[in-house]
Amino acid sequence: MQTLTIIQPDDFHLHLRDGDAMQSVVAYSARQMGRALIMPNLKPPISTVAQALAYKKRILAALPENSNFQPLMSLYLTDKTTVETVREAKAAGIVAFKLYPAGATTNSDSGVTDLFKLLPVLQEMAEQNMLFLTHGEVTDPEIDIFDREAVFIERVMKPILAKVPNLKVVFEHITTAQAAKLVCESGDNVAATVTPQHLMYNRNHLLVGGVRPHFYCLPILKRESHRQALVDAVTGSYAHKFFLGTDSAPHPKNAKENACGCAGVFSALTAIELYAQIFEENNALDKLEAFASKNGARFYGLPENSRTITLIKQSQKVPESVVFGDNEVVPMCAGQEILWSIQEA
Numbered sequence: 001m002q003t004l005t006i007i008q009p010d011d012f013h014l015h016l017r018d019g020d021a022m023q024s025v026v027a028y029s030a031r032q033m034g035r036a037l038i039m040p041n042l043k044p045p046i047s048t049v050a051q052a053l054a055y056k057k058r059i060l061a062a063l064p065e066n067s068n069f070q071p072l073m074s075l076y077l078t079d080k081t082t083v084e085t086v087r088e089a090k091a092a093g094i095v096a097f098k099l100y101p102a103g104a105t106t107n108s109d110s111g112v113t114d115l116f117k118l119l120p121v122l123q124e125m126a127e128q129n130m131l132f133l134t135h136g137e138v139t140d141p142e143i144d145i146f147d148r149e150a151v152f153i154e155r156v157m158k159p160i161l162a163k164v165p166n167l168k169v170v171f172e173h174i175t176t177a178q179a180a181k182l183v184c185e186s187g188d189n190v191a192a193t194v195t196p197q198h199l200m201y202n203r204n205h206l207l208v209g210g211v212r213p214h215f216y217c218l219p220i221l222k223r224e225s226h227r228q229a230l231v232d233a234v235t236g237s238y239a240h241k242f243f244l245g246t247d248s249a250p251h252p253k254n255a256k257e258n259a260c261g262c263a264g265v266f267s268a269l270t271a272i273e274l275y276a277q278i279f280e281e282n283n284a285l286d287k288l289e290a291f292a293s294k295n296g297a298r299f300y301g302l303p304e305n306s307r308t309i310t311l312i313k314q315s316q317k318v319p320e321s322v323v324f325g326d327n328e329v330v331p332m333c334a335g336q337e338i339l340w341s342i343q344e345a
């Protein structure tokens, strides 16, 4: 049986939620990832240092015994974030700020209305070597949902990079050829995370033969040429600028299978197995370790994890759903056979 041992991966984009919901899902990530960058879009958002430190404690308390999983905390950028907040965050060991343009996605109501008003805050982030993580979509209702990432690049990303050229930016969950190109053409201070669903699916998966709410996430799945561009990005000559960030975003089953279904794909259950399948399908299994376990750590200025994990080419059936607080959540590839498994130690 084919096996593949790699340095333990990190997930640089993870939604864990809180309370019983978090308690139900955190072990799935801890089982495979060494670290994860925890997204701050709770209700209310994690926008102060005190909130982030308290949330970190709750995450650590929810971990299984003997887990080596380390949550890396981020703060939710708001119109009220100050230069002082950046300094305090740095001193408290928080590694990043996350931009949600107001109204862009789940729990983004407190997001930023005009990023250009926060230029001194971004300059301070650059100064303090803190990362700026961005949900890269405009929220202008005039802009077609499939164009929102490409328009964000022109209206926000390029001007911000011109104004704060040394800002360390992670373009989160990129979905388009334009975003991949921007990352490749930018300096070493610009990188991107790529989710399993955007590497595996295009918008036909979401819409052909019926609306399939479990494929709905934001940024929305794009046409096939964009999916192909993402595969090329993570396997190509600029692959060192792209790394694993699942954007695993669990929602209760009934909130997804709904007349107004919410955005998010829950991939944490089998994340590394899915990435292995994608890389293998594209004859790039040899590039998986850099994507999953090296590029992100390097960009974040962290050492690589000291443990390893072994993947085995043995299929597994993904459950139809798993417990999620007092509800259930449907994982990515629910009910399907996927090709790789993790070898239990």
Ligand code: DOR
Pocket (backbone or CB within 6 Å): 015, 041, 105, 106, 135, 216, 217, 218, 219, 249, 250, 263, 264, 265
């Ligand atoms: O699909 C998404 N779900 N995209 C996001 O940006 C947020 C996430 C969530 O928190 O559910």
Ligand code: ZN
Pocket (backbone or CB within 6 Å): 013, 015, 039, 247, 249
């Ligand atoms: Zn996210």
